[in-house]
Amino acid sequence: MSPIHHAGRELDSAAGMTIFDYADSLSVRVPTSCGRSGECHECIVEVRSGMEGLTPPTESERFLRGGYRLACQAAVAEVDADVEFAVLRRQPRILTRSVRRRTAPAPLTERRGSGVYFGEERVDAYRDGIYGLAVDVGTTTVALNVVDLERAEVVHTASFENPQRFGGSDVMHRISYDGGEHSGELRRVMLSAINFEVGEVCRRLGIHRRRIYEAVFVGNSTMRDIVFGVDVQSIGEKPYKSLTEVELEAGERSTTALEVRARDLDLRIFPGANVYSPPLVGCHVGSDVTADLMAVGMNEQDDAVMLVDVGTNTEVVVGNRLRMMAASCPAGPAFEGGAITYGMPGYDGAVEAVGLSEDGAPVRYETIGGAPAEGICGSGLVDLLSELRRTGRMNELGAFNDGAGEFYFAPDRDMYVSRADLSALAQAKSANFCGQWIVLRRYGITPEEVSRLYLAGGFANYVDAGHAVSIGFIANVPEERVAKVGNASLEGATIMLTSGRAREAAEELVRRIEHVELETAPDFFDIFVEGCMFKPMQMPRASTGAAAP
């Protein structure tokens, strides 16, 4: 009899048992809300091997592509097949801290006497608390904060893998999936997953989900519009605009911000809760960046600063409170765990820091949670690249100087980066590089003139800034000017959750942002080639200036 594998553990397989049954036996929690009937679509699992040993997909699984199945539907048919499955990864993390605030809280939902009021409207009788929900819907990871609105305090933070992966790893794939026969499915699985996570959090905190009276959602244009049920097809084609932006330009709406009631969204919190999403910056640059800008207090910056939010799509904003330029850089998922032999997102077991020495001593590495290495995440990759360069093992083009075909970063676990991996990383890094380079040039300043570089994004907090500069992942600013702001989108969403004034400021801000289309740079090819090299960014002074293209 062959085993069923999950996260390094195994069980003997028996015909007829579903993957859900195996997960139960392994005490692995799989989301569900339909009594395992195939209706809720929450129990999506990735089958990494042995698909042929499972029962064929059922009618309720028709929307899934590639190696994905519903755990409650897929059962073992051939006991001889080795089946390996993985559930969506979740990372609950409890913490209580105040919202980092630049604007004093000006909550929209508050207690007045025995009532809960949203603005002037009495929405409910006050029972035991008023909570809010801030969600950052990323292409790869979803993060959320539950906030005690009476104290303006974050009481819980959690993150989980975006369950829409079966629709492709980047936004363009998701758009074309959503335009196909299973339109609406991406939205459905996302809301199911959020509802499940909210339920878990509430259980932990001992609060009722109906005490959540308000929510703020941020995300890139595609992710956000999918959640709100806005057709995303226009974002997939030139000129890459959200329907809300198209309508704004046609004078049919006054903002790209969205506001609906929870019940209309199928979001299971207080049914009448107001769900808000701030305005988009423009094109692919979404409300997550608007939130970033609120988190770093862009509306109060007098000197030119730079924001780099790294991800599958990296966003770059340069400017001060009066004048800003933004661009979206299509890096792809290489630094997020995709397209790399042993790449993985920043979950437990990911190598997050790497140190090499010149004398051939073994590699030192650290993993998230101290777990045995399962792969390498973005911050680990930045370290590795920088160290390979520093110790002279790799040239700027990503070739190993000893002619080898790979380098083992976790020899004890047989894990390596190959030359093909380095080539993919070079191109992803270059997309980030081009965005920063071109926006700085358009704005007319050099990295030395950037008074602060805010590094945001999933793994930003764990990145060694010096290493990131040394390989040209971020602009060559003095290390002490780099401020790591972590998940600034979630922070910004939280600020807007607790303040109506912050929402107004956000509206003001986005109107002052000019969108830079990278493709309009006539010398894009040369900049891209330069950016493929693992070395610090060098911007020729002479080529800058506001007049440059």
Added chain:
Amino acid sequence: MEAHLPETPYMTTQHAGLEKEIRYVTKPFEVKHIRSLFEGTDPIMHEIAFNLISGDQVEVDRLTREALARGFEANAVLDDGLIAGMAVVGIKFRDNIIFVPEVLIAARAMKAGMAYIEPILSESGVEPVGTVIMGTVKGDLHDIGKNLCIMMLRGAGFVVHDLGVDTKPEEFIDAVLEHGAQVLGMSALLTTTMPNMGRAIEAFEAEGLREEVSIMVGGAPVTQEFAEDMGADGYGKDAIACVDMARALVGVRDGSAPLETAAGAREASS
């Protein structure tokens, strides 16, 4: 790395660096072809080729100017220097000795040389292997990969007309007719613009011109399967596969090679 390289029976050039590069070419018929490119040409061509392979754009820039100043024909500098160097780059790329970043710096060096050559280029006397039209489809502005394909195609002796990015079906049709091209290559980098390849093919069908030209497609989201579904004659995963495919398709049209060769080229390159 050097230790694994076979000893060559003879040298074609006096350039130690270039000789070392040529030793990466190991298939006998390719060795013969590559050697013929450098046989009997001036040392400055060897110098240009070597610097192109190393991706030194400053040197290629300088040497191209020098060669032209010394009176070499633009065509000679192009064929014997730049294109000969690119042929070696192509083989190293196919054999996984170098990867995209290294091909890109070689392409950048080629561009540096081309800046002087292009304006004064005359019709070369050499019989071209075939004529190819290349362009990125409508709605898509990615051209780095397509441009690499073009350089490699030129390196392999094709005449290539580049329609640039955001190309409408009519533009493809007009260009094919105008230049009597045997092969059309379309590139798309976005999942959302890939269907425009199929639309362009339909446009050829609608005009009754589908039989006039062989169509190949490529770009990161494209697969063999998609290519077949949309009715293309061939697919190539990278610039080398693009050249192999173009060769095979021209062969089919000439009647000099059976269809299996096209399939063979596909296999060899996947």
